[in-house]
Amino acid sequence: DQQVKQNSPSLSVQEGRISILNCDYTNSMFDYFLWYKKYPAEGPTFLISISSIKDKNEDGRFTVFLNKSAKHLSLHIVPSQPGDSAVYFCAASGASWGKLQFGAGTQVVVTP
Amino acid sequence: NAGVMQNPRHLVRRRGQEARLRCSPMKGHSHVYWYRQLPEEGLKFMVYLQKENIIDESGMPKERFSAEFPKEGPSILRIQQVVRGDSAAYFCASSAPSGLQSYEQYFGPGTRLTVT
Numbered sequence: 001d002q003q004v005k006q007n008s009p010s011l012s013v014q015e016g017r018i019s020i021l022n023c024d025y026t027n028s029m030f031d032y033f034l035w036y037k038k039y040p041a042e043g044p045t046f047l048i049s050i051s052s053i054k055d056k057n058e059d060g061r062f063t064v065f066l067n068k069s070a071k072h073l074s075l076h077i078v079p080s081q082p083g084d085s086a087v088y089f090c091a092a093s094g095a096s097w098g099k100l101q102f103g104a105g106t107q108v109v110v111t112p
Numbered sequence: 113n114a115g116v117m118q119n120p121r122h123l124v125r126r127r128g129q130e131a132r133l134r135c136s137p138m139k140g141h142s143h144v145y146w147y148r149q150l151p152e153e154g155l156k157f158m159v160y161l162q163k164e165n166i167i168d169e170s171g172m173p174k175e176r177f178s179a180e181f182p183k184e185g186p187s188i189l190r191i192q193q194v195v196r197g198d199s200a201a202y203f204c205a206s207s208a209p210s211g212l213q214s215y216e217q218y219f220g221p222g223t224r225l226t227v228t
Contacts, residue, residue, distance in 0.1 A: 032215050043116070043203050043219035044155070089154060093215060098168055099145065099157040100205075100217060 003027045004092050006103035014111055019077040021106050023090030026071065030092040034100065035064060035075045038087045047088075048075070080110045114139045116220035117186075118204050124226045131191040131198070133223045137206030143167075144187045145205040145217055146179060155203060161187060194227045201225075 005024045013019045021035075031052040036044035050057040050064045050073070057064050063076045077084055087107050091100040117136040125131050137144050143162055147155040160168040161181035172179070176194075181187040191198055201224050205217035 034216060036219075041222075041224075043118075043221045046216050046218055049216055091155075098143065098160040098207075099171070100147075100155075101157065102147075102154040104154040 002104075003030075004090055004101045004103040006090055006106050008106050009104070010107040010109070012109045012111060013080050015082060016079045019075075019080045019084065019108055019110070021075040021077075021088050021090070021108070023073050023075075023103055024071060025073075025092050027092070027094075027101075028071070029094045030101075032093045033064070033066060033073050034091045034093070035062070036089045036091060036102075037084075038089060038105070044089060077108075080108075082110050082112065084108060085110045116141075116204055116206050116218055118202075118220035118223050120223060121221060122224050122226070124228060125194045126228055127195055128193050131194050131225055133189040133191075133202050133204075133225070135187040135189070135204030135206075135220060137187070137204075138218055140208060141206035141218075142209050143207045144181050145207070146187075146189050147203045147205065147219075149201045149203065149222075151200070158189070191225075194225070196227050199225055199227045 003026050034049040035047045038044045048059050048062045048064050050066050066073045087105045089105045090103040093100050145160050146158040149155045157171040159172050159179045176192045178190045201222045203222045205219045207217045
C-alpha cells in the first residue's frame with residue numbers, strides 16, 4: 001500500500017533553471033511532510049519540511065508547497081546547480097506516529 | 113562529528129549467519145528509527161525505538177529480525193539466519209524528543225548488507 005507517491009522517476013534540468021519535484025499522498029492523517037536528498041552510497045540528507053497548517057515553506061534555494069485539498073506537495077529548487085544531482089525523496093508522517101513513509105524517489109540530473 | 117553513526121558500513125554474511133548492525137544517534141536525540149532500502153526501491157520503515165522501549169515495530173518482518181536500544185550503548189538491529197533477500201541498505205535515523213516539536217529525522221550513512 002503505497003501511501004506516498006512520486007510518479008516521476010527522473011527529471012533532467014539545465015543548470016540555473018528551476019527544478020520542480022512532485023509528490024502525492026493518499027492518507028489524510030499525514031500532517032507533516034519532508035524532503036530528503038540522497039547521493040549514492042550515502043544516507044538521506046534532510047532538506048526541508050512543512051507542517052500541514054502551512055501551504056509554503058522556504059529555505060534558501062528550496063521551497064516546498066503543500067496543497068492539502070489535492071493531497072499534493074512539490075519541491076522547487078531554484079536555481080538548480082550541478083551539485084543538486086541526486087535522488088530526492090518525499091516523506092510523510094502523522095506527527096504522533098514517528099515513522100516516515102517514503103515515496104520511491106525522483107532522480108534529478110542537472111546538466112551544464 | 114555529532115551526526116548519526118552506523119557501523120559497519122559494509123557487511124558480508126553467508127546464508128544462515130547472523131548480522132548485527134549498530135547505530136548511535138545524534139547527540140541529544142533519544143528516538144531511533146530503522147529503515148531498509150531494497151535495490152531500486154524507496155526506504156521502508158522497520159522499527160521505532162526509544163531508550164529501552166520498542167514504540168512501533170509494524171515494519172519488522174515477523175521472524176529473524178529484532179531490534180533494541182539499551183539504556184547504554186548503540187541501537188542494534190539483529191538479523192538471524194540471513195537469506196539472500198535480506199541484502200539491502202539499512203539506514204538508521206534519529207530525532208529529538210517529541211516535546212521539542214522537532215519531527216525531522218536525521219539519517220546515518222547506512223550499512224550495506226550483502227548475503228552470499
